[in-house]
Amino acid sequence: MSTNLTAFRALVRKDLLTFLRDRRALVVSVLTPIIIAAFFGFLFGGDGGDAALSRIEVGTVDQDGSELSKAIVADLANDAALTAEPMSEAQARQRVQTGKLRAAIVFPPGFGAEAPRALFRGAAKPALQIFYDPSQSLVRPIIEGLLTQHVMQHMTRTLFSASGGLSVPFTLTNVAVSTGPHYNSYAHSFAGMSVQFILFMGIDAGAGLLLMRQQGVWRRLRAAPLSRAVLLGSRVVGTTLIALLILAVVYLAAAIFFKVRIAGSVVGFVGVAVAFALLAATTGLMIAAIGRSVAAARGLSMFAVLILVMLGGAWVPAFVFPEWLRRVSLLVPTRWAVDGFDAMTWRGLPVEAALGPVAVMLGWAALFGLIAVWRFDWEAD
Numbered sequence: 001m002s003t004n005l006t007a008f009r010a011l012v013r014k015d016l017l018t019f020l021r022d023r024r025a026l027v028v029s030v031l032t033p034i035i036i037a038a039f040f041g042f043l044f045g046g047d048g049g050d051a052a053l054s055r056i057e058v059g060t061v062d063q064d065g066s067e068l069s070k071a072i073v074a075d076l077a078n079d080a081a082l083t084a085e086p087m088s089e090a091q092a093r094q095r096v097q098t099g100k101l102r103a104a105i106v107f108p109p110g111f112g113a114e115a116p117r118a119l120f121r122g123a124a125k126p127a128l129q130i131f132y133d134p135s136q137s138l139v140r141p142i143i144e145g146l147l148t149q150h151v152m153q154h155m156t157r158t159l160f161s162a163s164g165g166l167s168v169p170f171t172l173t174n175v176a177v178s179t180g181p182h183y184n185s186y187a188h189s190f191a192g193m194s195v196q197f198i199l200f201m202g203i204d205a206g207a208g209l210l211l212m213r214q215q216g217v218w219r220r221l222r223a224a225p226l227s228r229a230v231l232l233g234s235r236v237v238g239t240t241l242i243a244l245l246i247l248a249v250v251y252l253a254a255a256i257f258f259k260v261r262i263a264g265s266v267v268g269f270v271g272v273a274v275a276f277a278l279l280a281a282t283t284g285l286m287i288a289a290i291g292r293s294v295a296a297a298r299g300l301s302m303f304a305v306l307i308l309v310m311l312g313g314a315w316v317p318a319f320v321f322p323e324w325l326r327r328v329s330l331l332v333p334t335r336w337a338v339d340g341f342d343a344m345t346w347r348g349l350p351v352e353a354a355l356g357p358v359a360v361m362l363g364w365a366a367l368f369g370l371i372a373v374w375r376f377d378w379e380a381d
Contacts, residue, residue, distance in 0.1 A: 004229075004230050007230055007234075008230045008233065008234045008237075011230070011231070011234035011235070011238065012234050012237050012238040012241070014238075015205075015234070015235065015238030015239065015241075015242070016238060016241060016242065019242050025201070025204065028197065028200070028201075029197055029198070029200070029201045029242075029246050030246055030249050030250065032193075032197060033190070033193035033194055033196070033197040033246075033250055034190075034193075034250055034253045034254075036189075036193050037186065037189040037190040037192070037193035037194070037250070037254070038186070038189070038257075038258065039189075040185075040189035040192070040193070040315070041184075041185045041186030041187075041188070041189035041190065041258060042185075042186075043185075044185035044188070044189065044317075055080075055081060055082055055083040056081060056082050056083070056102055056103070056139050056142065056143065057082075057083045057085075057101050057102055058076070058082055058083070058084050058085075058101060058102060058103045058104060058105060058143060059084070059085055059086075059087045059091070059092040059095060059096070059101050059103075059104035059105070059131075060073045060076055060077070060084050060085070060086050060087070060104070060105050060107075061086075061087060061088065061089045061092050061104060061105065061106040061107065062086065062107050063089065063106065063107055063108055063109050063111075064107045064108065064109050064110060064111040064112050066111065066112025066113065067112060068111065068112035068115065068116075068154055068155070069107040069111050069112050071154050072107070072147075072150050072151055072154055073086060073107070075150045075153075075154070076105070076146070076147070076150060079146060079150070081142070081146060082143075082146065087104070089106055092104035092106065092131055093131055096131045096132065096133055099133055099135070101133070102132065102133055102139050103130055103131060103132040103133065103139060103140065103143050104130070104131040104132075105128065105129070105130055105143070105147060106128060106129040106130075106131070107128060108126055108127060108128065108129070110126060111126045111128070114126040115151070115155060116155055119155060128147070130143060130144065130147075184258070184259060184260055184261075184345075184346045186254060186258040186259070186260050187254070187260045187261075187341075187342065187345040187346040188317060188338070188342055188346070190250060190251065190254040190258070190260055190341075191314070191337075191338050191341035191342055191345070192309065192312075192313065192314030192315060192338055193250075193314070194246070194247055194250050194251075194341070195276065195309060195312065195314050195334055195337050195338055195341075196305070196309040196314050197246070198243045198246055198247065198276070198277070198280045199280050199283060199305045199308070199309065199334075200302070200305060201239075201242065201243065201246065201280065201284075202239060202243070202280035202281055202283045202284035202287075203283070203284055203287060203297075203298060203301045203302065203305060204284070205235065205238075205239040205242075205281070205284040205285075205288075206283070206284030206285060206286070206287035206288035206291065206297065206301070207284075207287070207288070207291070207294045207297055207298050209235060209284075209285070209288035210288050210291050210293065210294045210297060211294055232285060232372065232373065232376070235281075235285060236278070236281045236282060236285055236369070237281075238281075239277075239280065239281035239284055239285075240274075240277045240278050240280075240281040241277075243276070243277035243280045243281065244273060244274065244277045247273050247276075247277065260345060260346075261345065261346075262344055262345055263344075263345060263346060263347070263348035264343060264344040264345065264347060264348045264349045264350060264351075264353065264354075265344060265349070265350055265351035265353075265354060266344075267351050267354075268340075268343070268344045268349075268350070268351040268352075268353065268354030268355075269341070269344035269345070269354070271351075271354050271355075271358045272337070272340035272341055272343075272344060272354050272357055272358055272361075273341075275337075275340075275357070275358040275361040275362050275365070276337045276340070276361055278361070278362065278365045279333055279337070279361045279362075279364055279365040279368070281365075282364075282365045282366075282368035282369045282372065283301075283368055285368065285369065285372040286368040286369075286371050286372040286375075287301045288372070288376070289371065289372040289373075289374075289375040289376040290371070290375050308332050308333070308334045309334055311325075311328065311329045311332050311334065311335065312329060312332055312333075312334025312335040312336075312337065312338050313329065313334075313335055313338050313339075314334060314338055318335060318338075318339075333360060333361050333364040336356070336357040336360040336361055337357065337361060339357055340353075340354055340356075340357030340358065340361075343357070
């Protein structure tokens with residue numbers, strides 16, 4: 001076995017053992033993404049079961065007390081999309097103002113008598129009020145639509161009692177289009193948090209190389225009969241293996257505790273994982289090559305990584321972005337990493353869906369590696 005190969009294996013082994021012995025690195029790189037991914041996954045709907053559907057909490061204020069208003073309030077309370085609670089106007093205003101309710105509906109006095117007349121005769125229309133939390137403005141159109149539906153159903157039932165009233169002229173069936181079993185928001189959150197914290201680990205690996213210079217370790221390595229390929233290549237391989245180890249542990253926890261499954265191609269998932277691990281490793285190497293000091297490199301790279309994971313849809317899915325931002329996000333490798341993991345887990349897509357993300361990430365990894373070799377100061381201490 002050649003001297004270079006022996007040295008290469010020794011340097012890779014050293015990096016792995018150093019990581020495994022560092023409790024802080026283990027906690028930050030493995031436990032933290034699991035905890036944060038679980039939190040985000042829970043917020044965005046959990047494993048996709050019916051129990052995970054979040055109802056909109058609203059208050060109902062019936063100042064009218066008519067048969068019509070009572071019937072509508074009862075229907076709102078039974079609506080599957082709402083959790084409606086009767087209360088006074090003062091309570092409703094206070095609870096919406098303090099963020100304890102998303103909205104409240106106020107039926108004014110005379111509503112039951114005025115609403116039917118206004119339907120046909122053009123009479124003055126009763127003014128219903130919706131108190132809503134400005135931070136929850138997206139729910140207001142939903143509540144308006146549900147309220148309109150229930151009001152119209154009860155009014156037409158009263159006016160056209162012989163026919164049983166008018167009703168919505170269709171039934172609605174929700175069909176979740178996915179080749180996977182069902183949508184699991186934990187799958188997306190684990191992809192996003194894995195991408196974020198593995199990139200942070202890559203930064204630490206690059207900063208560690210800068211620290212080796214400051215401590216004189218780099219000088220001793222340079223004095224040994226080792227090629228540049230061995231010195232930098234071993235660092236890349238070691239960091240890549242650590243990234244794969246983190247991914248394996250994080251996704252094992254996701255599978256055991258949060259029902260995340262590789263519903264697509266296992267080969268495709270492994271390909272995406274390897275490509276992203278290599279991307280994280282070369283990112284750290286590039287940081288070491290262009291960084292002047294540990295503090296400066298860490299500060300700048302932390303900012304860059306946060307921007308990358310934000311644009312990559314790691315925090316929230318990219319489909320909530322404006323159209324122009326979705327297009328821009330395709331220029332960053334983290335978007336392809338998150339999309340690749342999503343495709344191979346909850347989307348249940350075949351291996352072909354992994355080819356694009358893998359190719360893009362390998363291209364970025366090659367670019368970062370070339371920059372690192374070009375800018376690396378081989379003579380620095």
